[in-house]
Every structure is written in C-alpha cells, then in structure tokens.
Amino acid sequence: MSIRTPQTPSRGTAAGSPGRWNRLVGSIVEAALSPHPVDRYLELLDPMLTWRDLRGEIVRAEQPTPRTVRLTIGPTRQWRGHRAGQFVQLSVVIDGVRHTRCFSPANAATGPDGDIELTITANDDGLVSKHLVAHARPGDVVGLSQADGDFVLPETDPTSAVFISGGSGVTPVLSMFRTLVARGYAGPITFVHYARTASEVAYRDELLALASAHPNVDLRVHHTRDDRDGHFTAAHLDDVPGVVDADVFVCGPRALMDAVAEVHGALGISQPLHSEAFTLTPTTAVDPDSVEGELTFSRSGTTATNDGRPILDQAEAAGLTPESGCRMGICFSCTAVKKSGCTRNVLTGETDTESDTQIQLCINAPVGSVDIEL
Numbered sequence: 001m002s003i004r005t006p007q008t009p010s011r012g013t014a015a016g017s018p019g020r021w022n023r024l025v026g027s028i029v030e031a032a033l034s035p036h037p038v039d040r041y042l043e044l045l046d047p048m049l050t051w052r053d054l055r056g057e058i059v060r061a062e063q064p065t066p067r068t069v070r071l072t073i074g075p076t077r078q079w080r081g082h083r084a085g086q087f088v089q090l091s092v093v094i095d096g097v098r099h100t101r102c103f104s105p106a107n108a109a110t111g112p113d114g115d116i117e118l119t120i121t122a123n124d125d126g127l128v129s130k131h132l133v134a135h136a137r138p139g140d141v142v143g144l145s146q147a148d149g150d151f152v153l154p155e156t157d158p159t160s161a162v163f164i165s166g167g168s169g170v171t172p173v174l175s176m177f178r179t180l181v182a183r184g185y186a187g188p189i190t191f192v193h194y195a196r197t198a199s200e201v202a203y204r205d206e207l208l209a210l211a212s213a214h215p216n217v218d219l220r221v222h223h224t225r226d227d228r229d230g231h232f233t234a235a236h237l238d239d240v241p242g243v244v245d246a247d248v249f250v251c252g253p254r255a256l257m258d259a260v261a262e263v264h265g266a267l268g269i270s271q272p273l274h275s276e277a278f279t280l281t282p283t284t285a286v287d288p289d290s291v292e293g294e295l296t297f298s299r300s301g302t303t304a305t306n307d308g309r310p311i312l313d314q315a316e317a318a319g320l321t322p323e324s325g326c327r328m329g330i331c332f333s334c335t336a337v338k339k340s341g342c343t344r345n346v347l348t349g350e351t352d353t354e355s356d357t358q359i360q361l362c363i364n365a366p367v368g369s370v371d372i373e374l
C-alpha cells in the first residue's frame, strides 16, 4: 500500500521570497525564543502577525441560506493563491481544541494577493461546519493551509465544459466556472446543480446572473426534494453541445458521483471524468457482530475494543486527540505509524498487513487487533 508523504508547504511572502538571509535570521530568532516558535509570541501582539504560520482574518460573513455561511477571508502574507477547484484546510478552536477541516474556495483562481471565499454548509454531524455557521464573525482569525488538490481545470481550455455539483459540492466547480468566465472562455458551459430545495441553492442569484449575461452558459438547477425528476439522470445532459468531447467536472455526494460516472461511460465521453467527493463513503457497511480484536495506542498506553469504525474515530472515542483535517483521506494530517496488525481502507476495501508503516487513521479501520503508535 503506498502512502503519499504529507507535504510541508514552503513559506512565501507577499513581498516575494524571504530568501536565505531571512530564513537564517528566522531560525536564529526561533532558536533564541525556544521552546515556542516565534509565531506563538507574535500572536500575543496580533494573531495576523506571523513569521511562518498561514492564517486568515474573516473580513465578511454572510448567510445566503439558513444552513450556510459565506466567509471572505483575508490571508496573511504567506498565502500563495489557489487554482480553481483546489481545497484549503481551515482550523478553528472549539472549546479549547483545535479542529481542522478541508473547504474549497468558491472564488475564481487567485494569486497571493487575493482573498479566499469559503461557503460552508452545516452538516448535521459536522462539528466545525455547524460551529462556523453559528459563530463565524468578521474579525475572527482562523488557521489556513496552502491550497492543495488535483481536482483542477486542465492546463488547456476544454472544448466544452460541463459542471455538475450537489449541495456544498458547488464550491470547487463554481470556482472553475468563475475562472473560465473571468478569462472570457467562449466555449459552451453547462452548469447542472442539485440542491434539496430552492431555498438551499447557495449561489442562486449569481448563477442566474452569469447565465443571463453569458450566452454560452446553460444553467440547469434541480431540487431533489421538490422536483419529481430531481436526482441526476442522463436526461439532465440532453442537448449539451459537444457532450462527447466535453470535460465533465463533478463534485457532490457519492450517489451523484456514481450516477454521473455511469452516464459518462454510457455516453462514451472521450475525456476522463474529473471528480471529487466531499464526504467519506465507505465501500461496504461493517457488520458490528463480525468485528473483533483490540486497538492498542502504544505510545499513550491506551487500549480499546475494536468497534469497526475508522481508527481516527476510535482513537477520539478513547480520549485521544490525534491530528486530523479532512477526515476523508485527502489531507494526510492524520497519518500515523501502524506498528502491527491488519487494516482495511474503507474507501477502496483493500487490506494491508504491513508492519511499521504509515497509514491515514481517518480512512483505515482495524481488521482484528492493531497497534498504532499514538
């Protein structure tokens, strides 16, 4: 099983690279201020004054629907910009504990000087999303990562673009859509969006305005609770110009992505499907009666009876606080060493019996007894 090594972002500045001299000075200052990094001292003066950390200040917080908040975030000088479709990790402290989640900027691709627009929908069991919808206010400072992810527009413009999104999956495809429109793309764009009801279409007014201002844009919005034909079918791509040569981008719940993949294959579309899920969807449900073994977290001396869930969930239930972010296998922040035992990747179903290997705790569940260095 191969594991991608977590990337350590290199540090940049709004005024250009700090260069070797600045890095040397920074290292000396950090050593002098040991045991805490220099940013721990600077944040006492101003949390937006940072040497290394990338943070952002919420400059605007709007509530376009009852379940969503749209945040405009001004990042610190380390921000390097984002490609349309990428995600960032946002960290907030809730009840004294720092939590990190992935969100995709909805604004068009920007460089280092751009703000970041995040639209966040409160999930019923989403601690961070519910917190942000209820409490995020202008002036709040959040932690950020550099943008990452390979769900992006291709280097060369597609001959025809089809964007399909469900619920909060709208944000990365909206970023792509806005990027194409902003640079005057003249090919046909079809935007198919699914929301539960009309009142839950977070970008309704802007989508309508863009569609009416650009004759090459065909907007198709479906309401899955209100419309009889609300869920995706092949008919929703009827009359899409040049569909067999189109680049199709889909982001949303697993059921939508599976349905689009099936139709994409059936229509014989020549370009590979571009897709990104935003929820963790296990390949198979685990029968709790068939689960056995014990989970050992050897560094902390903690043990728990395996309940079949991903190791991250079980570690937290056991009172541990391992680092985590997206909780769906994207960001690698939950990576830890498996000392021994067999684990199953809940996304692919693959099992892995290798010892002393790094695994992502959020997408691996124990199969029998497992020892994690945590």
Ligand code: FES
Residues within 6 Å of the ligand: 323, 324, 325, 326, 327, 328, 329, 330, 331, 332, 333, 334, 335, 360, 361, 362, 363
């Ligand atoms: S929390 Fe992001 S990969 Fe596990």
